[in-house]
Amino acid sequence: MTAPVVLDRLSVTRDGLPVLREVSLTLAPRDRLAIVGPNGAGKTTLLRAIMGLQVPSSGTVALFGQTCTHEAEFRSHRPRIGFLFQDSDDQLFCPTVVEDVAFGPLNLGQSNAQALKIARETLAHLGIAALAERLVHKLSGGEKRLVCLAGLLAMRPQVLLLDEPTNGVDAENGARLRAVLHGFEGAMIMVSHDDGFVADLANRARLLSGGCLQEADIHDHAHLHRHPHVHPRMKTDPNAG
Numbered sequence: 110m111t112a113p114v115v116l117d118r119l120s121v122t123r124d125g126l127p128v129l130r131e132v133s134l135t136l137a138p139r140d141r142l143a144i145v146g147p148n149g150a151g152k153t154t155l156l157r158a159i160m161g162l163q164v165p166s167s168g169t170v171a172l173f174g175q176t177c178t179h180e181a182e183f184r185s186h187r188p189r190i191g192f193l194f195q196d197s198d199d200q201l202f203c204p205t206v207v208e209d210v211a212f213g214p215l216n217l218g219q220s221n222a223q224a225l226k227i228a229r230e231t232l233a234h235l236g237i238a239a240l241a242e243r244l245v246h247k248l249s250g251g252e253k254r255l256v257c258l259a260g261l262l263a264m265r266p267q268v269l270l271l272d273e274p275t276n277g278v279d280a281e282n283g284a285r286l287r288a289v290l291h292g293f294e295g296a297m298i299m300v301s302h303d304d305g306f307v308a309d310l311a312n313r314a315r316l317l318s319g320g321c322l323q324e325a326d327i328h329d330h331a332h333l334h335r336h337p338h339v340h341p342r343m344k345t346d347p348n349a350g
């Protein structure tokens with residue numbers, strides 16, 4: 110099957126400073142990849158570049174087998190990729206929760222009634238059906254996070270790009286969010302500082318540091334918990350896929 114995302118020696122500069130340096134990456138159809146790394150390492154920039162929201166200085170992005178250079182090429186693939194922004198307020202724009210979640214399906218051609226039905230089902234699936242009629246701007250930070258995710262899942266994407274999905278989400282909602290994501294059948298890239306979330310969801314990890322991707326392992330510690338580690342063998346190979 111075609112890899113939904115392939116990056117080939119992708120470099121990105123922001124404000125004249127190099128952020129990504131020849132990053133190569135292949136995301137397989139059911140991959141669960143965690144990108145970890147310190148603040149400012151370029152993790153969000155990497156996700157934005159995959160979506161075509163960040164113009165690379167060199168290298169290529171291929172989505173579902175097509176090399177994408179121009180906005181029109183990225184645009185045709187975006188409905189199949191759910192991108193959870195780091196800041197929920199950048200994602201939510203309809204007055205009520207159910208309208209916001211219905212927006213995606215409506216945009217994909219569903220009738221108003223069908224889009225609302227999908228929205229309510231998705232909210233229920235995430236355990237937040239009670240939020241349906243609430244005003245978006247009055248939600249808590251954690252509630253907004255879950256509503257954003259509902260909006261993406263309602264579009265039935267093949268890929269999820271999740272930027273800090275558990276930010277502000279409490280333990281109970283976090284457990285439900287994980288359960289829902291476990292049930293997601295597509296490919297996923299998760300950017301997270303939440304070790305527990307990464308250990309639970311990811312099947313592999315990469316560390317972004319100095320603009321380069323390095324192999325990382327997710328280790329089990331009998332006395333502690335699972336979390337990603339840089340793999341010493343691979344430290345010198347920035348282009349490991």
Ligand SMILES: Nc1ncnc2c1ncn2[C@@H]1O[C@H](COP(=O)(O)OP(=O)(O)OP(=O)(O)O)[C@@H](O)[C@H]1O
Nearest residue numbers: 123124128146147148149150151152153154155195
């Ligand atoms: N709008 C912007 N214009 C210019 N530079 C930016 C902009 N946004 C971020 N940067 C810079 O790009 C670099 C990478 O930022 P990015 O947000 O991708 O990092 P990150 O790894 O996601 O960080 P965090 O873990 O803090 O979210 C940082 O040096 C940051 O200051």
